[in-house]
Amino acid sequence: MKITLKLLILTIVTGCLSSHAQTPPISGMDNLEWEKIMPGIWKASIGETQLNALDYATAPKIEAIEKLGETSFPLNRESTQYLLGSSRASIRLPLDETEKIYGLGLEFEGINRRGNVYTLKVDHYGGVQGYTHAPVPFYISSKGYGVLINSSKRVKIHVGVGNRKDGKLPIPIDRTTGKNWAARPLSDAVEASVEGKGMEIYVFGGRNLLEVVQRYNLFNGGGVLPPKWGLGFWHRMNTHSSANDVYKEIEDFKKYDFPLDVIGLEPGWQDFAYPCSFDWDKTRFPNPEEFVQTLLDKDIRVNLWENPYVAPTSTLYNDISPYTGSHTVWLGEVPDFTMEEAQKAILHHHQKNHIDIGVSGYKFDEVDGYDVWLWPDHATFPSGNDAVEMRQLYGLIMQEMFSDHFKKQNKRTYGLVRSSYTGASNKDFVLYSDYYGHEGFVTALVNSSLSGLLWTPEIRSAKSAEEWIRRFQTVSFSPMMQLNAWASSTKPWSFPEVTDMVRDVVELRQKLLPYLYTAFYEYNQKGIPPFRAMVLESGYRSSEQIKDGKLDDSKNPYAEQNRIEVTD
Incomplete structure (x- = not known):
C-alpha cells in the first residue's frame, strides 16, 4: 500500500x-x-x-x-x-x-x-x-x-x-x-x-x-475557458523594474531560449502603491502605450498587480471616494463594489489607463487578510451591507466585475486573485497565495478541484537546484505556470546546473497546451475540473x-x- x-x-x-x-x-x-x-x-x-x-x-x-x-x-x-x-x-x-x-x-x-x-x-x-x-x-x-x-x-x-x-x-x-x-x-x-x-x-x-x-x-x-496565452509561461518582474528592465529581461529569455507569454508588473509600475494609485509611474514607464504595444508586438501580454485600496494621490480618488467604507486599508479608501457607482468608477479608470492601451489582465492582491490590515467587522459601507459579508465576497465580486467587463468587449483575459468564494468556477482568475511549502502545493491543487476553484503554486525561489526543478515540475501541472520574482529577481536559469532541465519542463508545458486547452473546454462545457483529486476518478x-x-x-x-x- x-x-x-x-x-x-x-x-x-x-x-x-x-x-x-x-x-x-x-x-x-x-x-x-x-x-x-x-x-x-x-x-x-x-x-x-x-x-x-x-x-x-x-x-x-x-x-x-x-x-x-x-x-x-x-x-x-x-x-x-x-x-x-x-x-x-x-x-x-x-x-x-x-x-x-x-x-x-x-x-x-x-x-x-x-x-x-x-x-x-x-x-x-x-x-x-x-x-x-x-x-x-x-x-x-x-x-x-x-x-x-x-x-x-x-x-x-x-x-x-x-x-x-x-x-x-x-x-x-x-x-x-x-x-x-x-x-x-x-x-x-x-x-x-x-x-x-x-x-x-x-x-x-x-x-x-x-x-x-x-x-x-x-x-x-x-x-x-482561458485564452491560450494564459496557459503559457508567466514571469513577474521585480517590483522596482522599469520599462528598460523589462526589455532586457525579454532579451535574456530569448538568449537562454525560454518561451515567454506574459510579463507581470508588480507594485512599482504605479506612482503610489499600498494603497494604490492605479496610475503609471512616469519615471519607470514614461510611455505606457509604447511599452505595452512593444510587448504585444512580441506576442507577450502585460498583467498588472494591484490591491483595491485607493490612495489619496490617485486620479481616481475623487470619483470613487463617495462610495467607500468607513475604514481605510493602509490609509487607502475601500471601494464598496456592491454599488454600481463604485464599479463604474474603477472600471472607467482601468479602461482608459490600462485596457485601452492593451493591458490584458490583473493580479488582485490583499483581498483576503489579515485582520490587522483589512477593515474590522464593525466597519460600515455606504450600501448598508455588512462588513463581514463584504470581506467574504470582496474577491469574488472583483472577479465578476472584471470578467464581465472584458467579456462585454469580446476580449479574453486571465489573471490572479488572492481570495474567492462560492460560485467562482466561471471567473477568469486563478487563486494564488504567500504559501511556500512545496508539500502543500499538491494538496492545495487537489482540494481546489473539489470546490470550483483554480489555484496555482507560484515559483518564487528555492534553497537548492533540486528544489528549484521540483517546483517547476509541480507548477507545470497547474492552471497557471508562473515564476513570481517580485522580490527575489530569480530567473528560470538562476540555478545553472539545472537550467536545461527547467527548459525541458517549460517546453513540456508548451507541448501540452493543446491538451490543457481541451481539458479547460471540458471544464467550461461539462464542469469537469482540468486538475482534480484522485477521489474524483x-x-x-x-x-x-x-x-x-x-x-x-x-x-x-x-x-x-x-x-x-x-x-x-
Whole structure:
C-alpha cells in the first residue's frame, strides 16, 4: 500500500453507533423543505439572507445539467433539519458511520474533512481550520452527493463532531479502564451555523463524486475557458523594474531560449502603491502605450498587480471616494463594489489607463487578510451591507466585475486573485497565495478541484537546484505556470546546473497546451475540473490507515491518532 496524502489529525473510533430502527427525533428543530430546481439539484431556504454570493456567479448551464440526467434525493429528508434563533441559524444533515467528507474550499493540509470543526473565513492562510483564501462552504460526500451552504456570513461547520443527546450516540467507553476511548466520539451529522437570520442550502446529486462536482460547477456557469496565452509561461518582474528592465529581461529569455507569454508588473509600475494609485509611474514607464504595444508586438501580454485600496494621490480618488467604507486599508479608501457607482468608477479608470492601451489582465492582491490590515467587522459601507459579508465576497465580486467587463468587449483575459468564494468556477482568475511549502502545493491543487476553484503554486525561489526543478515540475501541472520574482529577481536559469532541465519542463508545458486547452473546454462545457483529486476518478480506491497515538500529559493529552489516506 502506498501513502498518498497525510491527513489532518483525527480520532480513531472503533465503537459502533447505537442501533436505531428509525432516525430519532431531534428536539427543537424543524425539517427542511426541499424544492427540486434542476435535475439532481435541490434547494431549501430558511429565514432571510442579505448579500448573496450566487448573485455574483454566472448563470447555470441548464442544458448541460439536464444532460447529466435525473438522480434521486440523496439524503433522508426527515434527517435534514434546521433551527432559526434570534441571532443564529443552524442546520443538521445526516452522516453515515463510514462517510468521508471532502471540500470546503482551498486547504493546504489533508483532504478528508471529517472529524474537525471549520470556521470558514476569508483570510490569509495561517493554519487555523477554515481560515483560507477561498473557504467555500461546499462539501462532497463519499456517498455521492454535495451540499452547498449558501451564506455570505462566516459558516461554522462541525463535520461529524459534536454529539446531540437526542441523536445517535456511540457506546460510552471508560477512559481509564476501556480501550479505544475517543476525545471526539463519532457523530451522526454535519452541523453548520451562521451568525445571521438565515441561509440557503443546496444539495447536488450524482452517480459518482465527479458528477456531483460537475453539477456544482455547471450550476455556476461551468468552468472558465482561458485564452491560450494564459496557459503559457508567466514571469513577474521585480517590483522596482522599469520599462528598460523589462526589455532586457525579454532579451535574456530569448538568449537562454525560454518561451515567454506574459510579463507581470508588480507594485512599482504605479506612482503610489499600498494603497494604490492605479496610475503609471512616469519615471519607470514614461510611455505606457509604447511599452505595452512593444510587448504585444512580441506576442507577450502585460498583467498588472494591484490591491483595491485607493490612495489619496490617485486620479481616481475623487470619483470613487463617495462610495467607500468607513475604514481605510493602509490609509487607502475601500471601494464598496456592491454599488454600481463604485464599479463604474474603477472600471472607467482601468479602461482608459490600462485596457485601452492593451493591458490584458490583473493580479488582485490583499483581498483576503489579515485582520490587522483589512477593515474590522464593525466597519460600515455606504450600501448598508455588512462588513463581514463584504470581506467574504470582496474577491469574488472583483472577479465578476472584471470578467464581465472584458467579456462585454469580446476580449479574453486571465489573471490572479488572492481570495474567492462560492460560485467562482466561471471567473477568469486563478487563486494564488504567500504559501511556500512545496508539500502543500499538491494538496492545495487537489482540494481546489473539489470546490470550483483554480489555484496555482507560484515559483518564487528555492534553497537548492533540486528544489528549484521540483517546483517547476509541480507548477507545470497547474492552471497557471508562473515564476513570481517580485522580490527575489530569480530567473528560470538562476540555478545553472539545472537550467536545461527547467527548459525541458517549460517546453513540456508548451507541448501540452493543446491538451490543457481541451481539458479547460471540458471544464467550461461539462464542469469537469482540468486538475482534480484522485477521489474524483473512476476506479480509484482508497482506505485509511491509523498510526497509533501516544498518551502524553503535555503535548497529546487526548491521545489522538494520525489518520492517513492510502491507496491500494
